[in-house]
Amino acid sequence: MPAIITNKFRIHNAEQFYESFSEASPNVYYLTIGRPQAFGTKTRGDGRTVNEGSDVSPLTPADSIADEFYYYDDFLAAKKITSSDIGYVVPRRNWTTGTVYDYYRHDYGNRITGTTTTQTADSGASTLWDATFYVMTEDFNVYKCLDNNSGAASTVEPTGTSTSILSTGDGYKWKYMYTLSASQQSNFLSTDFMGVGTDATVSSAAVDGAINIVKIKSAGSGASVNNTFTNIDIHGDGTGGKVSVTTTAGSVSAVSVTNVGSGYTYAYIRNADIVTAGATDLTGAELDCIIEPKGGHGFNAVQELGGYFVMLNTTFEGAETSNSGDFTTDNDFRRVALLRDPDSGGSAASSTTLRGTKAIFLSSASGTFTVDEEINQATTGAVGKVVEHDTVNSILYYIQTRFNDEGIDSDGDLTAFSGTNTITGQSSSVTATPSSSTTTVDSISFTSGYAGSEIDEDTGDVLYVENRSPITRASDQTENVKLIIEF
DSSP: OOOOOOHHHHHHHHHHHHHTTTSSSOOOEEEEEEOOSOOSEEEBTTSOEEEOBOSSSBOOOOOSHHHHHHHHHTEEEEEEEOGGGEEEEEEOOBOOTTBOOOOOOSOTTSBOTTSSOBOOOTTOOSSGGGSOOEEEOTTSEEEEEEEOTTTOOBOSOOOOOOSSOEEOTTSOEEEEEEEOOHHHHHHSBOSSEEEOOOOHHHHHHOOTTOOOOEEEEEEEEOOSOOSEEEEEEOEESSBOOEEEEEEETTEEEEEEEEEOOBOOSSEEOOHHHHHHHTOTTOEEEEEEEOOOOTTOTTSOHHHHTTOOEEEEEEEEETTOGGGTTSSOSSSOEEEEEEEESOEETTEEOOSSEEEOSEEEEEEEEESOOOTTOEEEETTTTEEEEEEEEETTTTEEEEEOOSBBTTTBOTTSOBOOOOTTOOEEETTSSOEEEEOOOOEEETTEEEBTTEEOOSSOTTOSEEEEEEEEEEEOOOTTOEEEEEEEEEO
16 A cells, blocks of 8 residues: 655654653663774674674674674763753755755645646755755855755855845745754754754744735736736635736746745635736646645754754863773774663763773782783683773773673673782783772772673663774864764
């Protein structure tokens, strides 16, 4: 049975996700970084060999229950995403001179009356959201194109913030929508996407069901009088709409709206009314009244511009010193993930940052473990990978994955490090003895010398995963991650 999921449903989903950050019982989202070890071909604890690609060309993550468990193994850290870190965005379209922009129409994709041909934009787009009908100017003003002068190139950049329709010297008509604030430019503007803002003045000035644009579909012929004829009614379910029509050489050559009216969800202008107004003997004229979105142009920018994208903007600033020990700057990362509603310490996570690694408080060490080095505890059979060796605080940060040589012992088991048993580095030249203390060091609470990850294993849901080439971190470096989600 033919069916569609409408764009309004996509926007609805985007709105629900957006609202989930700030509603009465909000979800809690974290952006995580992980995967300090290189991509490659590895063997899992169940004996399955997995090809992950390489650091140069990592493979796309699998969307599977099996893989989700593995993502938790190498989380390095996570940062909470707040309601101020999320915004609606749409594809970025910079105004550029010489470009033919599509104009807003309510009926792209509809079959043209009397034909099997669908209404398409000048660009060939068959839906409004694929049409290039809005632009952002160098002033970060966003405008919607209402008329493109019969497909001519735009050569005059629109300016100004008036609530009235703006006509430029190139024959274009524009509707000012909003201006991106400095905060939006910083947080929700990227090479490919731009934030969707609101302008209360524009929204309150919008007229529901107004008719601002009428296009000539068929010019007709035979008019014995060539002139401009006024006070011609716009018919439909609204009221008050009026146009003036000009005929030249027997055909309609121009039409302009003299009263926009209100309340129209469908509208038309009768050839007979043009004849009555004075265009004697005119036949076959057909004019398209362009129906505005609900509320009128500028009433709801998110819905009008197709805001079914959201951007999550998160910044990792060095070691995130407000929570010492959570973010390492000694190792790189290769994976970014979006995590919803994880637990920490047995309860719903709420801290601004979370440490994803395990940690051991050392009572002594001969030398310094290097990052990504394999560590072993012969007494227990435990295996792990070094993330960082903090020699100042005597803390060894590490991960244990469910891959051989990264956490799985010789028997294929994932065995925990425990006790004061000696830990040996891969080359056997570095050894360390875990402490037996139950204490707090560098904001980490150790029980008998050990501390687990602050992200409880396998809690919450991994909503997004991205594998990428290694990102090297540094204490004076900031990584800004802009995650785009399309609904």
